[in-house]
Amino acid sequence: MKNISMVVLLAVCLFSCGEETPRQSGEDMSILEEWRAQKAAWEKLGINHYRYTARYLMDAAVEPPQTIVVFPDKEPEWMITPEEEAWYAEEYPDLDWRNLYAVLTISDIFDELEYNIVRLGEDEYIKITYNERYHYPEEYIIAPKAEASGGGWYIVKITAFEDLRER
Numbered sequence: 001m002k003n004i005s006m007v008v009l010l011a012v013c014l015f016s017c018g019e020e021t022p023r024q025s026g027e028d029m030s031i032l033e034e035w036r037a038q039k040a041a042w043e044k045l046g047i048n049h050y051r052y053t054a055r056y057l058m059d060a061a062v063e064p065p066q067t068i069v070v071f072p073d074k075e076p077e078w079m080i081t082p083e084e085e086a087w088y089a090e091e092y093p094d095l096d097w098r099n100l101y102a103v104l105t106i107s108d109i110f111d112e113l114e115y116n117i118v119r120l121g122e123d124e125y126i127k128i129t130y131n132e133r134y135h136y137p138e139e140y141i142i143a144p145k146a147e148a149s150g151g152g153w154y155i156v157k158i159t160a161f162e163d164l165r166e167r
Contacts, residue, residue: 031126032117039110041135048072051079052106052136053160058153064088067160068103076103106136109156116142124152134161 049072055065064084070076078101080088088097104112113128120126120142128140136158143153 031128032114034130035110035113035117035128038130038135038137042106042110045134047106047134047163047165049164050106051160051162051164052158054104054109055155055157055159056101057155057157063091065159066101068105069164070105076105078103106158109137109158113137113140116140131158131161134163136161 049070051067051069053065053067056063064087066084067079067081068076069079078098091097102108117126123145124142125145126140126142129138130136131138137156138159139155139157141153141155
């Protein structure tokens with residue numbers, strides 16, 4: 001009986017004492033399971049005409065926010081202000097900066113998140129905050145686990161979301 005107890009204790013320790021991963025949410029769901037639930041809730045709302053502003057931050061790069069309008073029956077549009085246009089023209093003088101970024105829908109952002117969750121390296125973590133009303137990802141951070149790694153972080157913040165179906 002003592003040998004069986006030791007085997008059970010050893011098995012419990014081996015399966016529960018592994019490296020803790022930041023892929024768990026406060027509800028003890030995996031990040032991918034939570035992503036699936038939030039994406040399904042977003043899709044259930046059926047919002048096909050909306051506007052949002054996104055800010056992409058990578059390491060030390062600070063770029064102006066991008067306002068995107070998504071329409072029901074045509075491609076989404078990047079609604080760039082004259083100030084933002086001047087910033088991009090100055091920052092990327094030799095590039096066709098208008099085609100530098102893909103214009104993303106919220107569904108595209110969910111797909112990008114899935115890709116990042118699945119390919120997340122052992123030395124990285126991801127943290128996602130979802131909007132409580134509309135379920136889109138309001139902010140997500142992909143960063144190295146070790147602060148001393150010297151960079152490699154990526155942050156996306158979505159603000160000013162507006163459902164335009166009601167207009």
